[in-house]
Structures are given as C-alpha cells and as structure tokens.
Amino acid sequence: MQSFYSYRDGEIRMSHSEDVNPNPFDFGMHVHEVHEIYCFVSGAVKYNVEGRIYTPEPGSIMLMRSAESHCLMLEHNMPYERWTLHFSPSVLTGDFAGGELLAPFTDRHFGEYNYYRPSEFHGIKPLDVFQTFGKSSLLPARQAAVAGIITLLALISPVFEKKRRGSPDGTDARAGEIIEYINMNLASDLSVEELCRLYHLSGSQLGRIFRKATGATVGSYIRTKRLITAYQLMAAGQRAQDACRSCGFGDYSAFFRAYKKHFGCPPTGKYE
DSSP, X not given: OEEXXXXXXXXXXXXXXXXXSOOGGGSOOXXXXXXXXXXXXXXXXXXXXXXXXXXXXXXXXXXXXXXXXXXXEESSSOOEEEEEEEEOGGGOOGGGOSSTTTHHHHSSOTTSSOEEOGGGSOSSOHHHHHTTTTSOOSSOHHHHHHHHHHHHHHHHHHHHHHHTTSOOOOOOHHXXXXXXXXXXXXXXXXXXXXXXXXXXXXXXXXXXXXXXXXXXXXXXXXXXXXXXXXXHHHHTTOOHHHHHHHTTOSOHHHHHHHHHHHHSSOOOOTTO
16 A cells, blocks of 8 residues: 555544555455545445445545444455545534534434535535645644644535435445444344344345445444444443443453454543
8 A cells, every 4th residue: 555645643543545456355344433534536446334335436525423334345456546534523622613513424324424526515625625635834734634624524514414405325225224223222132133033034134135235244243333332432431341231242251352352452431
C-alpha cells in the first residue's frame, strides 16, 4: 500500500492511500468505535454497509457511524485509491458541539443514508476538502484536521436532511429485517437456532442470506456488534461486568477474552 498522506492523534485518524494490487482478504467486515467518512477516488469496488450494497463513483463519500458494520468488495484487481477519516465526536467543541453536524451519523438507523454522490453537493465537493489536507502550513496539523472535519460535516448535513425526506437505498427485505432485529436486541438470545425460529429459516438459509447481505457470518457479526456496544457503554461509565451483561455476553471470561482479542487490551470500565 502506498500512503500519500497520514495524520493520527487520539481522536482523529486520516489517510490518503492506494493499493496497486489490492488483496480482497485485507478488506473484511469490520466496525469502528468512532465515526468514519470515506471518500472513494478510483478503483473497481462495491461497498457493503449493514447489508446494503453500493457501487461508489469517483468523488463519492460513504458515512459509517460508530458500530456500523461495513466491508469492501473488490470487483477487479485494479489499483484502489481512497481517503479515510475516522473521528471521535469529542473533536467538536464550543459552537460546533451540538448535534446538528453529527445528525448524519447519529440521527438514523444502521444502514441508512450512507452513500453520497458528488452531484448531490453544489459548489465545493467533499473530495475538494480532502485534497486540502496536508497542503496548508497556516494551521498546525491538528487544527487543520478539525477545521476540515467541520467543513465536511457542514457540507454533508444539508444533503443528509434532503436525502432522508426521500427513501433509503434498498436491501434484501429479510436480511434487513434480521439485521435490524439483531441491532435492537443485542442483550437477547441471538443464537442461530432462535433467529431461525423467529424468521422461519433453516440454518443454511440464514447463513446464506446473512453472508450475502453483510459479508460476515451471523456469529461474527453479532459478536463484533456486542463488543463495540460494550466499548461504548464502558466509555460512558459502565463497569465492564455490567457492560458484559448489557450486551448479551452470558459469561464474563468469554467476554474478557473476546474483548482483548478484538481491541488488543482488556476491558476496563470508568470506575475500575
């Protein structure tokens, strides 16, 4: 992978990179504990967000909120170039700390209003903003990154409001219903057997539907969503044991091992 630009601190991760010979195994289903703005530059790919499939065009952007599963699907072995920006909501302070700028992430369901074409923006485009990163010496890198995030959010917010007056992009009805049920019931019994009973499917049918929609197995999707939710609960002050129960992990030792494997550190709540 060739990196053209990179910036990272405790709240922001940004990069502009290209894979000349992209490996499909490098782009599996994943989620983040922060928000992401992704800008597609070139390549032959499709993008899967919570079971909805998008074919990005150059200059388009994708929004992934915290805990929203997504994966890239390579269509052909062509050079793949993109910008990625991950940020914590805490970067917005003062007059920008309200919810309006973050509404495109927080004020919607998983898998809705993720994709924005460049033609939906008038005047300056999101790619124009991304291309300014690293080119100005007027501001320190951190301040320039925050200013860029605010600029992007100010561009996206009115387009988001216009989009949600219409209808979200479609997906397989059964897959969408199952995904929504899982996200709304992480603390409940989400075994394959229970999901098959609820949706009158065999295990193999459920597996095929789910993998086609999300690119992941039912078990890995649920486990990842529960871990990210536990992370968010602990960040908000819950003890690790309480977060474990709130997210549907019946055994704390299993939760401890899974959390450490996923995040690279043991779970620690605010009061521990």
